[in-house]
Amino acid sequence: MQEAELIRKAQSGDHDALVELLRSIETSVYRSAYYILGNEQDALDAAQEVLIRIYRKLDTYQEKAKFSTWVQRIVSNVCMDKFRAKKETVSIEEHELIIPDRNNVEDEILLTGLSNDIQEAIGKLPRQYRMVVVLRYLEDLSYQEIAEALDLPLNTVKSYLFRARQQLQELLYDYQKGGIG
Amino acid sequence: MTNEEIWEWMQRDLDGDLSPTEQDALFNLIRKDSDLQLKYNRLKTVSQQLEQLPPVVPSFSIVDSILPRLESAAAVPAASSTLNEEVLPTLEVKRKQSSPSVSKKWKKTNVWLASIGSTAVAACLLIGIMFTGSDGKKIEADPYQQGSEAVNPALKEAPILGPPVQSPPPSTNPPTSNSQEEDKKATQNTGTTKKAPAKNTSSKSHQNNSNKKPVSNPAQTKPVVPPKPVVRDPKPPAFPYGVGEESDKDSRDRDSDSEDREKVKSKDKEKDKDNDRKKDRENDDD
Numbered sequence: 335m336q337e338a339e340l341i342r343k344a345q346s347g348d349h350d351a352l353v354e355l356l357r358s359i360e361t362s363v364y365r366s367a368y369y370i371l372g373n374e375q376d377a378l379d380a381a382q383e384v385l386i387r388i389y390r391k392l393d394t395y396q397e398k399a400k401f402s403t404w405v406q407r408i409v410s411n412v413c414m415d416k417f418r419a420k421k422e423t424v425s426i427e428e429h430e431l432i433i434p435d436r437n438n439v440e441d442e443i444l445l446t447g448l449s450n451d452i453q454e455a456i457g458k459l460p461r462q463y464r465m466v467v468v469l470r471y472l473e474d475l476s477y478q479e480i481a482e483a484l485d486l487p488l489n490t491v492k493s494y495l496f497r498a499r500q501q502l503q504e505l506l507y508d509y510q511k512g513g514i515g
Numbered sequence: 516m517t518n519e520e521i522w523e524w525m526q527r528d529l530d531g532d533l534s535p536t537e538q539d540a541l542f543n544l545i546r547k548d549s550d551l552q553l554k555y556n557r558l559k560t561v562s563q564q565l566e567q568l569p570p571v572v573p574s575f576s577i578v579d580s581i582l583p584r585l586e587s588a589a590a591v592p593a594a595s596s597t598l599n600e601e602v603l604p605t606l607e608v609k610r611k612q613s614s615p616s617v618s619k620k621w622k623k624t625n626v627w628l629a630s631i632g633s634t635a636v637a638a639c640l641l642i643g644i645m646f647t648g649s650d651g652k653k654i655e656a657d658p659y660q661q662g663s664e665a666v667n668p669a670l671k672e673a674p675i676l677g678p679p680v681q682s683p684p685p686s687t688n689p690p691t692s693n694s695q696e697e698d699k700k701a702t703q704n705t706g707t708t709k710k711a712p713a714k715n716t717s718s719k720s721h722q723n724n725s726n727k728k729p730v731s732n733p734a735q736t737k738p739v740v741p742p743k744p745v746v747r748d749p750k751p752p753a754f755p756y757g758v759g760e761e762s763d764k765d766s767r768d769r770d771s772d773s774e775d776r777e778k779v780k781s782k783d784k785e786k787d788k789d790n791d792r793k794k795d796r797e798n799d800d801d
Contacts, residue, residue, distance in 0.1 A: 471562075
């Protein structure tokens, strides 16, 4: 069944269609949350919250935007709420220190050294840069879709993405030279 | 073209945002400059690494974990309402807050009532003490100022409070022991009749039956002597006045007394009528 048809059925009250729709977006929601938040537990909580919101507010979705963009907008909002709820005493922008959780998913990532490096580097990015990078590379959204998802101007999205890549390149270069300091 | 513009074109090329002509122009510039070539290669590596990020998957189905919650919330909306009602007992907090205030108000009113009552009682006591104290002063002061002999107030007759009683006021209360004396006076006044002694004996026998009350014998007292107050049992009343427990004997005494009184009254009336008839006859004779 196509996504558009599923959405229509779910909006008309078909419970099975709604559940099927949620299953189809479950992995992408979790993946975005995982790379934005940086650990499995927060990602699971955020993904649950996102799916519950979609379940309750699906009737408010309009077909003007892509469904994936609408979903990722909810993901980014929930992740921002998580960031605010944490009220970190140390700003992520200033001190990007992530203590990796030794879970199964993360162990899989640690198998490859390069992915570990880029994972650490992503964790050191500012929140907005991180979101833009995740949406661009993991959800394969265009500039315009990222702008819609994050409710940002198009030029701002480009600027964030270019700077994020520049920072990642510098971080990875430093790491290759003698470790990320 | 400035370095900034070249850097932007590099970035856009990584995202596939350059047109073919723009892409050719960029590649021409990079080929000429080794630094630009190095920069471009580093950015491309980063982009490739980002594209190759492992697709993480949740360890369990998140949809399955939230479905029971979602279905219960959707199917039983009343459950949510009950939950809200359960939260309302935080309104219980309000109730709790309000209930102490109510109790405080009651306490305040109780305190006020108690203070008013105590002041009223104190005022009554003061007035009573002032009255009694002034009487005592008069008794002590008057003889001293007038130079008369000092008499021990204890030997004097008890001072009568209120107006002097010349004739006993009519009372609605049923007579108790005084009625016996009245009956005897009536019998003495009317003279000796055949029925009267029988009544007296009956009453006396009744008195003898109730020996508990040490009532003085009215036959020995003279009619001139003023009636003495009835001496009651020294035993303190076990019940409040008016609610006292009546024994069967007392009730029987009262019944017999009332019967005697009625009989005496009827006899008196008959005697009066006889006297009137005699007087009428005497007048007729005259």
